[in-house]
Amino acid sequence: MSDAPRAWQVVLEHLERDLLDGRLGPGDHLPSERELSADLGVGRSSVREALRVLEVMGLIRTATGSGPQAGAIVIATPQGGMSALLRLQVAAQGFPLADVVQTRLVLEDAVARALATDSRRDTAEAHRMLEAMDAAGLTAAEFLALDAQLHLSLAEASGNTVIAAMMAGLRTSIESYVLAGSARVDDWHTTADGLRAEHRALVAAIDAGDAEAASRLVREHITDYYRTTGLVSG
Amino acid sequence: MSDAPRAWQVVLEHLERDLLDGRLGPGDHLPSERELSADLGVGRSSVREALRVLEVMGLIRTATGSGPQAGAIVIATPQGGMSALLRLQVAAQGFPLADVVQTRLVLEDAVARALATDSRRDTAEAHRMLEAMDAAGLTAAEFLALDAQLHLSLAEASGNTVIAAMMAGLRTSIESYVLAGSARVDDWHTTADGLRAEHRALVAAIDAGDAEAASRLVREHITDYYRTTGLVSG
């Protein structure tokens, strides 16, 4: 029957259980590869395959050498893993671009509403991004990078780590398409000015606590960009 | 200098480029491990580490033997990868439970609204789940499994593969907690009846095209469960 658990799955499940049961937590060191190999009765290469998965998913980081920083350490940093997953799925055509954009719309809308109705919101980082985007001589790539950071800072300000990670991942997964879209715009300078104005209006609405306006502005902002660049019909 | 790209990253990036450039697509066979190893000038073990990542993320499936079904084949099935990622991140405490629940609320709300306003919606599968949940003698685990399928079928009916995958992943990541929550309920039978009624009301609102009611019902439905089971305060 299916009583053939693959060796690397044994390792992965063992480590997952250690995480769930609290034997492992953020900052802890994993046993060394050779130790895990011996303990679980599998080859070291199988251990490495499992560790590789955890590393790409952002659960651990590895370092060579010795000392407190060496070895595999649990660091739950979800954004990297989410970005990798979404980017690869889009590349493999598992996620249509339109679905990614629409999902971003849903999440951005939720973030804008949540922030506007949160009296303890902190939009300082977002304001810093707005300032940075005013700099003259920015290339489209630089501008869009700051644009991404602005949206991400809003997501992080909302306090929901899952949504922030998903937003970062969604953005990463379509980064190349967004950049390609900017090249299709005849007058990038004018477009950028429009984006700047939309950003300021959005943050202003959030600061004012106007959830409805913030929701409307963010949806228009995103929809407009994808329509003008022709990335997504509609 | 950080000019030390790790061998498995070379493989991963090579394959990602093949996917992006269309040289690889769903259904295609990857070169054999030994061939990739020779072509890229890395060891076979490094190739395997990269393939393992792609497999866990749901991008490929591998099979031994020979013939058309053997080898590594591109299959972009996002739900498995998303589930694994979210489950592990929750286990590693990268995602607080409350954030997962809140994100689910946002997505379910979006799904309910989208379905209600979509004239071409197909809720047949959801109705089948409703029927199945009426069966007598269901254990809590069985009931909750059907519950998950119901919500997932709604997400899939909305047509957004990204949201469907995220919902599946979010649900998986908190599956054990949801089940544990059911054990805390004094009178599960009554609770299950309440859930049945809420489900039917939700689907009815969707079928009636009443987005506002569907939104309100789904939010109450989810919030209620987590409050009664004491999993999330508030």
Next chain:
DNA sequence: GCTAGTCTGTGGTCTGACCACAGGAGGACG
């Protein structure tokens, strides 16, 4: 007490060797 060299253990990688498996090619047989 300080410095410089050595030692130890880590991940990173490669090589080679098996195994189980599934299908195809070919021959043996009716």
Next chain:
DNA sequence: CGTCCTCCTGTGGTCAGACCACAGACTAGC
């Protein structure tokens, strides 16, 4: 001629062993 059966090939799955680079600890020497 058709059918069945055996062998062969190529695949992923796994393991063992061997290096390497690295970073810190440890130690001998000054």
